[in-house]
Amino acid sequence: METYINQNLLNNLFYILSSIFIYYFIYDHGKRWNMSRRHKQWLLVVCTGFPLLLCMKFPIYIADDCVHDLRQIPFLIGTLYGGWFVGGMLLLILLAVRFMFYGFQFVTVAVYATMFIVAALASPAFHRLNRSGKLFMSVWLTFFVAILTTFVAIAVSDFQVIDSYIVDFILIPPVGMLFVVYITETLKEAIMMRSKLVKVEKMEIVSQLAASISHEVRNPLTVVKGFIQLMKSQQISKETQEHYIHIALEEINRAETIINDYLTFAKPATNKMEPLMVHLELQMVIHMLQPLARMNGIQLVESLESGIITGNAQHFRQCFVNLIKNSIEAMPNGGMLTISSLVRGNDVVITVKDTGVGMTSEQINRFGEPYFSTKEKGTGLGAMVAVKLIETMHGTWNIQSEKHKGTVITVTFPLAK
Ligand code: ADP
Ligand code: MG
Numbered sequence: 328m329e330t331y332i333n334q335n336l337l338n339n340l341f342y343i344l345s346s347i348f349i350y351y352f353i354y355d356h357g358k359r360w361n362m363s364r365r366h367k368q369w370l371l372v373v374c375t376g377f378p379l380l381l382c383m384k385f386p387i388y389i390a391d392d393c394v395h396d397l398r399q400i401p402f403l404i405g406t407l408y409g410g411w412f413v414g415g416m417l418l419l420i421l422l423a424v425r426f427m428f429y430g431f432q433f434v435t436v437a438v439y440a441t442m443f444i445v446a447a448l449a450s451p452a453f454h455r456l457n458r459s460g461k462l463f464m465s466v467w468l469t470f471f472v473a474i475l476t477t478f479v480a481i482a483v484s485d486f487q488v489i490d491s492y493i494v495d496f497i498l499i500p501p502v503g504m505l506f507v508v509y510i511t512e513t514l515k516e517a518i519m520m521r522s523k524l525v526k527v528e529k530m531e532i533v534s535q536l537a538a539s540i541s542h543e544v545r546n547p548l549t550v551v552k553g554f555i556q557l558m559k560s561q562q563i564s565k566e567t568q569e570h571y572i573h574i575a576l577e578e579i580n581r582a583e584t585i586i587n588d589y590l591t592f593a594k595p596a597t598n599k600m601e602p603l604m605v606h607l608e609l610q611m612v613i614h615m616l617q618p619l620a621r622m623n624g625i626q627l628v629e630s631l632e633s634g635i636i637t638g639n640a641q642h643f644r645q646c647f648v649n650l651i652k653n654s655i656e657a658m659p660n661g662g663m664l665t666i667s668s669l670v671r672g673n674d675v676v677i678t679v680k681d682t683g684v685g686m687t688s689e690q691i692n693r694f695g696e697p698y699f700s701t702k703e704k705g706t707g708l709g710a711m712v713a714v715k716l717i718e719t720m721h722g723t724w725n726i727q728s729e730k731h732k733g734t735v736i737t738v739t740f741p742l743a744k
Contacts, residue, residue, distance in 0.1 A: 335387045336499070339397035342378035343507055346401070350374035351514040368409055372416045375405030379417060383424050387495050393486070394429055395495035399442060400503045403469055404511070406446035407453045414447045434484040438476040445472050458512045465508045466501045473497040524697070525715070528649070528708040543585050543618040547578035584614070602743050603638050605668050605675050606631035612647045613666060616655065624661035631668050634675035636740040638720035646716040649709040650679050650736055656702065657683025657734060673742050680735045686728040694726055 353370060354362075362370070379401040386396035402421060406414030418439055425435050446468065453464055473496055480486040554571045557563070563571075609631055620627050654664055662682040669676055686694070693699045695714040700707030717724050717738055728734040 332494075333387060335385055336397070336495075338385055339378075339382045339387065339400075340503060340506075342381040343397065343400050343404075343503070344510065346374045346378040347404075347507065347511055347514070351511075351518065355518050368413050371405055371409045371413050372420075375401040375409075375413070376417055376420045379405075379421055380424050383421075383428060388491050389429075390489065390492065391487075393492060393496075394425075395491060397495075397500060397503055399469070399473070399496075399500050400507055402439070402442065403446050403465070403472070403500075403504065404507055406443060407450050407465065407468075408511075410450045411447045414443050414450075418443045432484075434480050434486060437479050437483045441476050441479050442472050445475065458516070461512060462505060462508055465504045469501040469504045470497070473500060524708060525712050528706060528712045531706050531708070542622070544582045547582040550578045551575045585618070598639065600637055600639055602635050603640055603643055604633060604635055605677065605740075606633040608640060608643050609647060609666060609668060609677065612644050612651060615644075616648065616651050619652070620655050620664060623655055623658060625655060625658055626661075626663045628663060628665045629667070631666070632670055634668065634670045635743045636675055636720070637743045638740070642716045642720065646713045646738075647677075647679070649713040650738075653709060654679055654681035654683060654734065654736075657681050657685070662733075670742065674739045675742060677738045677740070678735055679738075680733065682733040685730040685732050685734055686726075687730055691726055691728055 350370060353374075354367070357366075357370070379398050382396040382398045382401065383394070386394045388395040398421065402414075402417050405417045421439055422436060425432075449464070449468055453461060456464060477486075477488060477497070481488070554575045558568060558571055609629075613627065613629055617627065651664070651666065658664070658681055664682075665678070665680040667678050667680075690699075690701065695710045696707075697711045698707040699710075714724060717740075720740060722738055722740040724739070725737045726734065727737075
């Protein structure tokens with residue numbers, strides 16, 4: 328029993344599981360560096376190659392013709408998730424380390440080359456499966472390759488199948504794979520869920536804005552319609568006619584701008600970081616939310632100083648749409664909304680100030696917490712998305728609020744170098 332299940336077995340599992348956490352930690356935080364496909368593959372090579380090496384360095388049991396450890400788990404995980412490239416690199420690492428630590432053996436090459444080919448061939452199918460499909464496939468595939476490679480080993484050498492080999496090489500790895508794939512998929516889902524939340528909130532805003540925007544577009548259309556009817560029904564001078572056409576065109580332009588602003592926002596966002604002119608971006612957001620403010624009888628004051636920061640235009644706009652929309656919603660009976668930007672030292676300081684309902688200190692503390700909302704139809708996601716986006720653009724934020732007086736939100740971004 329000592330030889331099958333001992334401290335080394337647990338250590339092997341520990342190396343593998345911690346590497347997966349490290350992989351997802353870097354993957355999650357690496358989004359802001361825009362990792363390419365190749366970078367991710369290299370990350371996977373490192374994060375599966377390292378436990379592979381550790382498992383081999385501290386094996387469970389050393390028999391005469393075979394070293395027992397859980398190396399096939401990181402090897403199979405890397406190959407299934409990363410395909411030919413990652414699998415190939417892992418095979419090189421595995422063979423090099425094996426021969427360095429325990430000397431050359433042809434049977435090792437035959438066993439792991441077989442394992443590599445089977446797993447790499449299965450990799451595309453593996454990627455198409457859902458979570459439970461992946462769990463199922465990884466367990467059976469591990470079991471199948473263990474059996475297959477045992478026959479390979481027997482065929483190419485006078486390999487002896489012993490008890491501890493059956494336990495360490497054939498029975499434990501499928502169970503280990505089940506754990507590892509389960510944890511991998513859970514972490515992946517958690518990361519994906521977060522980026523989905525951003526989209527859900529955006530759709531919410533898009534549909535809410537649609538109402539006020541269609542209202543705003545209808546006005547110019549009514550004016551244009553009126554002038555065209557006038558021109559049709561009356562005998563009018565050339566001069567008046569031109570005047571009418573001029574007004575009609577202006578109204579059409581206005582409608583066009585509104586639609587354009589709206590569409591820019593509704594377009595899917597990229598992750599591109601670029602120089603942003605703060606005052607232009609804010610003007611665009613204000614332009615877009617003006618109809619909503621006007622419908623609520625809110626007076627809008629803007630004092631915008633120009634400054635250039637590095638960020639993503641879509642994210643910047645979405646962030647301030649969320650904050651300003653909250654301010655507008657905090658003033659159901661009208662009020663004053665002040666939006667300003669000014670350059671202070673190496674920073675741009677943007678403030679959104681309203682004279683609305685304000686917040687209690689408990690509400691201030693919970694600001695940015697997902698699903699925290701005091702509104703009947705609130706999503707409680709707007710502030711969270713805004714806060715997340717500010718952080719990804721290396722900004723900081725501060726909130727001051729007093730019940731029945733109003734709220735001031737200050738966002739500071741470093742100026743671009
Ligand atoms: P939602 O707007 O859907 O309620 P948010 O995440 O945008 O969700 O806002 C969370 C909560 O924070 C709001 O329900 C509100 O109570 C509070 N809040 C945010 N901004 C303001 C503000 N400018 N004035 C008063 N309360 C605010
Ligand atoms: Mg909101």
